[in-house]
Amino acid sequence: MKNKILNIGVPLALILLIVGLVVAAIVKHQGQEKDAAVAVTVPVELTASEQARSSSIGLILTVGNEGAQGSEWNQAAAGAQVAIERFNRSGANLTLITEDDRGTSAGAARAVEVLAQQNVSGIVIASRGNHVEEAVKAAEERGIPVILPYTDAVGGAWSLTPSPSDVTSLLESHYSGTSRVVRIDQESFPGPEVRAEETVTVNSSSDLDKTAQDIARRISDGKAGAAIFINADSYTQARLTRALQEAGTQASIVLGNEATSPAFSETFTRENPSTVINAMTVGFNTGDSVALQADGQGRSMSAYLQMVKMLGDSPDAHGPVGEQPFSDVAASADARSHDAVVALVRATEKAPSAKPKDIKKELGTLTLSPSDGITAAGLDFSQPHAVAGSPALLSATLEDVTIRTSPRDESAHIVWFAAS
Numbered sequence: 001m002k003n004k005i006l007n008i009g010v011p012l013a014l015i016l017l018i019v020g021l022v023v024a025a026i027v028k029h030q031g032q033e034k035d036a037a038v039a040v041t042v043p044v045e046l047t048a049s050e051q052a053r054s055s056s057i058g059l060i061l062t063v064g065n066e067g068a069q070g071s072e073w074n075q076a077a078a079g080a081q082v083a084i085e086r087f088n089r090s091g092a093n094l095t096l097i098t099e100d101d102r103g104t105s106a107g108a109a110r111a112v113e114v115l116a117q118q119n120v121s122g123i124v125i126a127s128r129g130n131h132v133e134e135a136v137k138a139a140e141e142r143g144i145p146v147i148l149p150y151t152d153a154v155g156g157a158w159s160l161t162p163s164p165s166d167v168t169s170l171l172e173s174h175y176s177g178t179s180r181v182v183r184i185d186q187e188s189f190p191g192p193e194v195r196a197e198e199t200v201t202v203n204s205s206s207d208l209d210k211t212a213q214d215i216a217r218r219i220s221d222g223k224a225g226a227a228i229f230i231n232a233d234s235y236t237q238a239r240l241t242r243a244l245q246e247a248g249t250q251a252s253i254v255l256g257n258e259a260t261s262p263a264f265s266e267t268f269t270r271e272n273p274s275t276v277i278n279a280m281t282v283g284f285n286t287g288d289s290v291a292l293q294a295d296g297q298g299r300s301m302s303a304y305l306q307m308v309k310m311l312g313d314s315p316d317a318h319g320p321v322g323e324q325p326f327s328d329v330a331a332s333a334d335a336r337s338h339d340a341v342v343a344l345v346r347a348t349e350k351a352p353s354a355k356p357k358d359i360k361k362e363l364g365t366l367t368l369s370p371s372d373g374i375t376a377a378g379l380d381f382s383q384p385h386a387v388a389g390s391p392a393l394l395s396a397t398l399e400d401v402t403i404r405t406s407p408r409d410e411s412a413h414i415v416w417f418a419a420s
Contacts, residue, residue, distance in 0.1 A: 042303040044310070045090035046083070046373045052348040053092035057084070057341055058115035058123035058144075059320055060101050060108065060135060068103035070127030072234040072263030073150045074321065076334035077126035081320045082307050083341035086373070094345070098320045101131060108135035116142045121359050122344035125157070126150060126337050128258075143357035147343060149336035150261070152190075153384035158363070160284075160336045160376075161257055162391035163384075167192040167282050170391055171229065171254065179225040182215055182251070184240060186232035191256055194229050202236065212243035219251050227252040234258040238267035241279050253279040254393070260286075262332035265414040269398065277396045277414060284387050285394065286335050288403055289417035290375065297377050300370035301335065308333050308404040330405045331413050335375040342373045343381065395419040 061077045062070035077098075084096045097118055099111035108131040115123055116139075123144055125135055128151035136155040139146045146157035153159035162170075171194050175181050183196035187203040198218075202211055219226040228244065228251045230237050237255050244253060258264060259281040268277065290301040311317040312330030319329040326333075347363035348354060367388075368379040378388035394416040 042299040042370075044086060044303050044306050046086040046342070046345075047090045048087050048092045048094070048345055049349040051351070051354055052121075052345050053087070053094065055121040055345070055348050055354060056095040056097055056118060057344055058112075058118075058120035059096055059098045059337075060111045060115070060123060060125045060127060061098065061320070062103045062127045062129075063100040063321060064103060066233075066235045066263070069129035069131060070101070070103050072258065072261040073126045073128065073334075075262040075319075075329045075332035076150065077124075077337050078319045078326065078329040078333035079149075079335055079338035080124055080126070080341045081318075081326070082304065082311065082333055083338040083345075083373075085311060085317075086304075086307050087345060096320060096341075100321075101125075101127060101135060103127070103129060103131060105131045105134040108132065109138045111135060112138035112142070112144070116144060120144065121348050121354060121356060122146065122363070124149065124337055124340040124344070143355075143360060145344065145347065145356060145360035145363045147340040147386075149334070149340050150257070156360075158381055158384060158386045160340060160379075160387055161385065162283060162387070164192045166385075166391050167257075168194060170282055170393070174254070174393060175227055177225070178227045178252070180219070180227070182219065182226065182228045184211070184215070184228065184230045184232065186236050189232055191231035194231075196229065202232070202240075208236070208239050209243045209246075212240060212247045212249070216244060216247035216249035216251075219249060226250075227254065229254050231256050232258070234261040234263040235267050238264045241277065242268055242272060242274075245274065245276075245278055255279055255281040257281065257283055259396075260394075260416055262334075265332075268414060269412050275398050275412070277398060280393045280395055280419070281416060282391050283394055283416070284376065284389070284391055285416075285418040286376065287394075287416045289415065290335075291403070296370040297375065300373065301375045304335055304338060304375050305404050312405050327405070331411075333404070339374040339376050339379065343368060343379060343386075346372055347381075392418050 059080050061074040062068050064071045084094050087094050101108040101111045112135050123146045133154050136157045140156050149160045181196040183199045185201050311326040317326035319326050347359050351358040351362040363381050366381045368374050379386045380388050396414050398412045399415050
């Protein structure tokens, strides 16, 4: 464990270790029974029952540049491959079948059709946008369960993101003592309802640097304690955050869920000499820092990261798309898509048959803890937003991620962690 702390980077490690110790002390008594089922050292391999060990899981993602809606999450989807590998190393023969939805409704429907023809047990859709609704609808018609790690719940699918109402409640509480809130909305981009004294709308033709400078100037002329909320896709959020920092704003910047995507990190850090990101986002604590927790969730995350590291170091390991080396996506492989696959496997184990409709029915009653192999604190699929607990404000730091990649990867990545 000491090696992992050092690998994260000394400044972040010290902060997170202190936070982790404080939290562990507070919840130690409450967590003893809950974590009793999680071994002190969690094995990297995950086991599956006979019914589940030969099943196939569908993965739908969006391949392309930022013009393809939902493409910001395609590297995060590598977490699904990690889950498959963890099961298969224990003797299972799970298959991950990947389809590209092209970021369109027609492509999404076609992807589900192809996966249904290959008898998948369930589908993980690692994308976002209007086209996701078409994929969920097509899966509904075929009785196939769907989990959405990165976008809001639609239709009969389950989401691993916070509910819009929970996000709104948290932001309202956060802004309760704020003198002024400026909301920056990307045109036609959905988002939570947040009170704001001023709303600025941007689109693809907007000069984001000028927009940031104008907002920074207006805020500096007003009362202290101003805040900015950015509701936009990953790429736009990253550019606006960077532009606001360069404009010298002292306002608190809060971002939407898209900030936790690999595309946000890549866009913000590209040719950026700054080693600081002064922003927060709303979400669940699903980042690498969870591995520092002295509880079952921390041990489960540590096991997940060990497998990411093993795959990243293997020249024969590939990501979920084509022949792409896993080392190319190791830094971005996200625990949420991993947990989505684990949930589908656990539902398959408990279902009366391996038919998708039976698995879907079982999934709707399923509750999971870290002892089941997930990295989240808990999942409860009796509700559309399955992550147990409430979202929190997450802080960011720029670090190397040698906890999951080899030392030769010297690029900086944004790491999100719970501030309190």
